Amino acid sequence: MIGLEYGSQIESNRANGYVHLLHPTPELWTSAVPHRTQILYLPDISMISLKLNLKPGSVVVESGTGSGAFSHAILRSIANSGHLYTFEYHEQRAEKAKEEFRVHNLTDMVTVFHRDVCKEGFNLENVADAVFLDLPAPWEAIPSAVKALKKSIAGKICTFSPCIEQVQRTANALHDNSFFDIQTFECLVRDYDTLSLPLPDIQDTIRGDRVKFKFVKGKKRAFKTYQTSNVENENGDKDLSNSTSNAIDDKNNSSEELKTKTLSKKKSLISRKLSV
Known part of the structure; x- marks a missing residue:
């Protein structure tokens, strides 16, 4: 398939049929990157990107790089003039993410840090338009995230948590740090199949x-x-x-x-x- 144009149809070597070569869309990036950790999928990625108002030129701070699935989605939203600062406490995952960003020619738009932001903070001030936290205890990183947000705009913070108890503690921390319009969402998507039923003449x-x-x-x-x-x-x-x-x-x-x-x-x- 090397050298073929996107959209080309090639025969499958493993089974009867064929496959189409598709351009790497954000959804395909999410499916294709190695899943070293649990990742975010299209419904959550779409909602978060919309609520954080990610656009070309945005500067984003992310903690919890993990497999880098959402990092790639952020980079596609803020390209080509934006920048992503992403933090990962696990050293091997941080190094692996750096290597993948290099292979994907994204190093000019992303900076990877190996750091536990809950204990050490972001060490960034007045740089970010938005902050995203995918951590076990995101409320512990809220004070440092506030410092990273730009003072000239109404910065936005989004946290991703599987348990309602985490959401409650994070909401309290946001309220204590003078945030307003705090909202909680659960994204659910249902796929439908269409079928043709036989009808009488x-x-x-x-x-x-x-x-x-x-x-x-x-x-x-x-x-x-x-x-x-x-x-x-x-x-x-x-x-x-x-x-x-x-x-x-x-x-x-x-x-x-x-x-x-x-x-x-x-x-x-x-x-x-x-x-x-």
């Missing part, structure tokens, strides 16, 4: 063909399939009124049967639960 329905509704059970989805048959009266002509009423009766009978089965299931579930 409208011409058959107009001619008076009887439509029979058949419910097919599946693992997660229920489909309607249709079976048509001609209905003729004694004179050999198609009886539209009779076929229409039959179609409605079949549908109602199927619905009533389905309701009965559903109620019996509910009753059995309740009885089992009560007996336990």
Whole structure:
């Protein structure tokens, strides 16, 4: 694939089919970087970047470099005139992040520090437009983060915590350091698949063909399939009124049967639960 243009289609060597060569978008960067630690994914990255107002030329301070997934997202947002100061307390992870930034030609926009900011602070003053903290105890780094923010603007701080107790302590620390408009978010994304369902031919329905509704059970989805048959009266002509009423009766009978089965299931579930 070396030397091919983005968008090229190449055959897969491991399985039948093919793959497309895609330009490294922020989402692909997140998936492709080695995951040495837990990382942030697209929903959180998008919300944080929006709330911190990251744009070309922004200066950002980050603590908790980890695998560098969010660091790459920050750099893509602030390029080419911005700068990222990122801090990692784990020495090997800090050195690995430096090497990856060098390989990705990002060294002009990022400075990596090996430091525990909760104990030693950032040692930066009046430089940052925004601060991001992904730490076990982010409230301990708030006083030092305040010093790193620019005094001429309303600086912003974002912390990422998995537990509500961490959020509570961090919110109290922000309030004690004169921050306002403190908000808490949880980002949830649900993917949807679209499916085409088979429908009866409208011409058959107009001619008076009887439509029979058949419910097919599946693992997660229920489909309607249709079976048509001609209905003729004694004179050999198609009886539209009779076929229409039959179609409605079949549908109602199927619905009533389905309701009965559903109620019996509910009753059995309740009885089992009560007996336990």
